[in-house]
Amino acid sequence: MSLWQIAARNIWQSRSRYLAYLGSAAFSVMIYFLYTALRLHPMAQGGFRGAGYIAEAMKGTTVVIGVFTFLFLLYSNSAFVRSRMKEFGLLSLMGLSRLQLIGLILAESLMIGAVAVAAGIAAGLLFEKLFFMAISALLRLPEQIPFWAGAPVWLETTGVFGSFFLLVSLVSLRSVLGKNIIGLVRAGRQPKGAPKFSRSKAILGLLLVLIGYAWACVPNMAVVIIGVFPVTLIVSIGTYLLMQEGSIAFLSWLQKRERFFYRPGNFLNVSQLVYKMQDNYRVLSAVALLVAVILSAVGTAATTYVVVTSDTLNSHPHAIQVIRLGGDPATDRTQVDAILQKHEVTGLTYQALTTRMVLYKDLMVTVVPYSFYAGVSRREGEIAPPPAPDEAISVSHLFIPKSYRPPDTVTAVPLTVDDQVIPLRVRQDHAGRIMNPAGQATPTLVVADQLFEQILAKTPAESRIHYLIWNGPTWRSRPTQNAVEELKSLYPDARLANGLYPFTNTVETYLGMISSMGMILFIGLFISLVFFAATFSLLYFRLFTEMDEDRKYFKRLQQIGVSRSEMRGLALRQTGVIFLVPFLTGLVHSTFAMQALGTLTSRMVLQYGWAVAAGYLVLYGIGFGLAYNGYWRSIESGLVGREAA
Numbered sequence: 001m002s003l004w005q006i007a008a009r010n011i012w013q014s015r016s017r018y019l020a021y022l023g024s025a026a027f028s029v030m031i032y033f034l035y036t037a038l039r040l041h042p043m044a045q046g047g048f049r050g051a052g053y054i055a056e057a058m059k060g061t062t063v064v065i066g067v068f069t070f071l072f073l074l075y076s077n078s079a080f081v082r083s084r085m086k087e088f089g090l091l092s093l094m095g096l097s098r099l100q101l102i103g104l105i106l107a108e109s110l111m112i113g114a115v116a117v118a119a120g121i122a123a124g125l126l127f128e129k130l131f132f133m134a135i136s137a138l139l140r141l142p143e144q145i146p147f148w149a150g151a152p153v154w155l156e157t158t159g160v161f162g163s164f165f166l167l168v169s170l171v172s173l174r175s176v177l178g179k180n181i182i183g184l185v186r187a188g189r190q191p192k193g194a195p196k197f198s199r200s201k202a203i204l205g206l207l208l209v210l211i212g213y214a215w216a217c218v219p220n221m222a223v224v225i226i227g228v229f230p231v232t233l234i235v236s237i238g239t240y241l242l243m244q245e246g247s248i249a250f251l252s253w254l255q256k257r258e259r260f261f262y263r264p265g266n267f268l269n270v271s272q273l274v275y276k277m278q279d280n281y282r283v284l285s286a287v288a289l290l291v292a293v294i295l296s297a298v299g300t301a302a303t304t305y306v307v308v309t310s311d312t313l314n315s316h317p318h319a320i321q322v323i324r325l326g327g328d329p330a331t332d333r334t335q336v337d338a339i340l341q342k343h344e345v346t347g348l349t350y351q352a353l354t355t356r357m358v359l360y361k362d363l364m365v366t367v368v369p370y371s372f373y374a375g376v377s378r379r380e381g382e383i384a385p386p387p388a389p390d391e392a393i394s395v396s397h398l399f400i401p402k403s404y405r406p407p408d409t410v411t412a413v414p415l416t417v418d419d420q421v422i423p424l425r426v427r428q429d430h431a432g433r434i435m436n437p438a439g440q441a442t443p444t445l446v447v448a449d450q451l452f453e454q455i456l457a458k459t460p461a462e463s464r465i466h467y468l469i470w471n472g473p474t475w476r477s478r479p480t481q482n483a484v485e486e487l488k489s490l491y492p493d494a495r496l497a498n499g500l501y502p503f504t505n506t507v508e509t510y511l512g513m514i515s516s517m518g519m520i521l522f523i524g525l526f527i528s529l530v531f532f533a534a535t536f537s538l539l540y541f542r543l544f545t546e547m548d549e550d551r552k553y554f555k556r557l558q559q560i561g562v563s564r565s566e567m568r569g570l571a572l573r574q575t576g577v578i579f580l581v582p583f584l585t586g587l588v589h590s591t592f593a594m595q596a597l598g599t600l601t602s603r604m605v606l607q608y609g610w611a612v613a614a615g616y617l618v619l620y621g622i623g624f625g626l627a628y629n630g631y632w633r634s635i636e637s638g639l640v641g642r643e644a645a
Helices: 001-012 014-041 053-081 085-093 100-139 149-174 181-189 199-216 220-226 227-256 264-317 330-344 370-374 450-459 478-490 507-545 549-560 562-602 605-639
Strands: 320-325 349-360 363-369 391-395 410-417 420-429 446-448 465-471 503-504
Touching: 001 014, 001 100, 014 053, 014 100, 014 149, 014 507, 053 149, 053 507, 085 100, 100 149, 100 507, 199 220, 199 227, 199 562, 220 227, 220 562, 227 264, 227 562, 264 507, 264 562, 264 605, 320 330, 320 450, 330 349, 330 465, 330 478, 330 507, 349 450, 363 370, 370 391, 370 446, 370 450, 420 446, 446 450, 478 503, 478 507, 503 507, 507 549, 507 562, 507 605, 549 562, 549 605, 562 605
Parallel strands: 363 446, 391 420
Antiparallel strands: 320 465, 320 503, 349 363, 349 410, 349 465, 391 446, 410 420
């Protein structure tokens, strides 16, 4: 029998152990294939608006997937080899040379890699059409991206993952080459010592996590931004220490509670978990951090996607805004109304404003009456009290959250209208725009209606600026989108004589933002699925690498009279702890991360993070159910007799 045949038989006999590893690797290959196909697609080289941005985003995504998958494969493959030391020692005793043993290990790894790459590419081809349809819908492209899977996609995917599997196989050989035959045989028989609790490590881990949480809760945007990387680092280190020392401390505390501990089920569960947590705290820490990354990343993307509408309305409060410098605006209104009627647009109401520009702090700004200002719907519905005849309100073009605004001040500023200087006391308003941005990043000055009428009365017709505005709840409807596309042909991008753009609208900005945010959410969702597959695989793998020891343990329990139903309950509770602890830890981490995001976005966003966590918990629960079912079947196969569970 050749080494390749032996390798194939070994893989088949250990298929339950390799299942999650193979599935995760194949899923990563599929995602990499899909993103590479989009990045290298001929249309992504400039065939649609934003193609360059999409290509760069896909490039970054494939790098993230590649690096993460390589680290996952490196850890998993090395752990597989370590768990089979005794098997390799026995093969050496049976006459396999060291060179043949290396060849066998490489053959197994390369066969698994070949199957994973083939399965991943096949799945990628199967879902590529659907993937391109989703991308086309998100980008609102006029035509769907056609199916394409050229040779460069195949070559890059096969080359990258083929190199990964070969490299991790070579790296994992170090643990075999560093031991002689006796060391290989005895590798799995080292006695386990009782875990020792380190108070200093536990306190350090708790302090690091609390410092990270406190930093994330600081209601200051600058502090939160500065702390992104330091907080991530210290919380990761703290999680590692707490998962190690905290589990020992908690389980030791349970052992000292005699009324709880000396019950048959609790005694067996706690005693076994002490050693399981000691062996698995590294994996559990990694899984907890992965869960935190997944929930935080998808929660952030979902939050950004949800709030994009309010941000769009804040930056462009008017659905359609047309500006005419001098002349009669009746022609513009007739043209716009005709196009809106042509496309059957309903729900938009018309409003007109005739104003002018004045000199304010060496800047030419638009002056508007308070009655107009009070009628504009803005992000937080804030309206300043009416100004006195000698007062004005300077409305900034930038929105500043309430908690970060400078103190309210009133400054004396002279307003120059032609040759007349009008002294005013000016208050600041940072609650968002009241006019669409039309080419100038300067404040809009709100004055009392009486003063506004006086200013306008002295303005010649050719210096007056006519604002024609349409607003209403149907601003993002399909008919409005079609009407806006036609209106763009009437009003080119060239500015007017005073530097303002003649035509602006809300829906175009909204579609641009929603496409970008939708793409971010789409990318984040797929990357999170890769991370999810890895977390599930790590936990599944840890269960099955301890399978031989667990079979012996449950067999001894059967010999001392523990029923099979009781053993199944023990297995369920123990595996439940292994799966649940990292999820809850990651959920707490992500909650504080979403709190920090709320500071950055100046709004409550925890509900979005928890909604994402609820959806992820469903997937996590399904994964746990599948893992436990396979684990118990493997345990049950080593028990004596056929007693019903």
